[in-house]
Amino acid sequence: MTGKIVLTRDQAGAVERIKVNVRNEGILLKKIESPWVNERNLFLNDMSLDDVVRLLYVGYEVKQPSIKIGDWAKHERKEDGKQFIGKITKLEKEKAWAKWSGVAMEGFIHLRDLTKMTPEEIKAEQDRQKWAEIEEGDVVINSTTGRVALFIRLPPESSQVGVQFCRGGIEYWEKQKTALYAKRVGDSDA
Structure with missing residues (x-):
């Protein structure tokens, strides 16, 4: 075993949600006995048993998305699940600025809280914006x-x-x- 496992922010969130209800031993037992079926947990099926042990007992670090100006990004607020989507217009230290959906003016969200959007998600958001106008x-x-x-x-x-x-x-x-x-x-x- 070596250092910590690197996860995306979404994967780390999935692990934390599992750990609320299941102890480490239960997670390992699940890994051995049957595959995960919940979509957000499927990445665990692709990990080796050694990596899952490292994840649970050594820890993990969250990979920061490589977001640049012009990229589309999203953030889901933990308190109420509200999602903010925007095209990045400015980067400043650890902050990304955009005209976020559902907000009346441009503002920033910390880079650590953003997920870079897939081409399919971008197309869907552009279509949503077009028809909203x-x-x-x-x-x-x-x-x-x-x-x-x-x-x-x-x-x-x-x-x-x-x-x-x-x-x-x-x-x-x-x-x-x-x-x-x-x-x-x-x-x-x-």
Whole structure:
């Protein structure tokens, strides 16, 4: 046996959650008798028994993510599970600055509390942000046909959006082929 095992922040969190209810001997017994099935614990199946013993009795250190300006990162607040997601705009000492989701202005989160996002997570967040900006009455354009219409609805968990034409016809377009063309002009009292 040598030094400490290196874990990601998420892996370290999973180990700490397990240790709340299970003693070290129980964790070793689980490693020997049957595989872990909970998704966040699957990494333990890939570790050797020697590494799990080192993890439990020698300890572990958390690998800091290599985050740079322009990267997407996320943080889950432990108290309430609220997740903050942002594209890093500035790095200063041990802090990463971004316009975090759910926060009205730019702010920082300590690097040690961030997880670098996967390409799939980034795509999902960009899609979420895009559709959060589009409101009923905005003008959208279909990138395939070039047709323009009013956005009327986004059915929950759908890959399509509802649009209405000026003569009243309604169609559903694929989300990925629909983009904002112009924001709705506010109603005027004048």
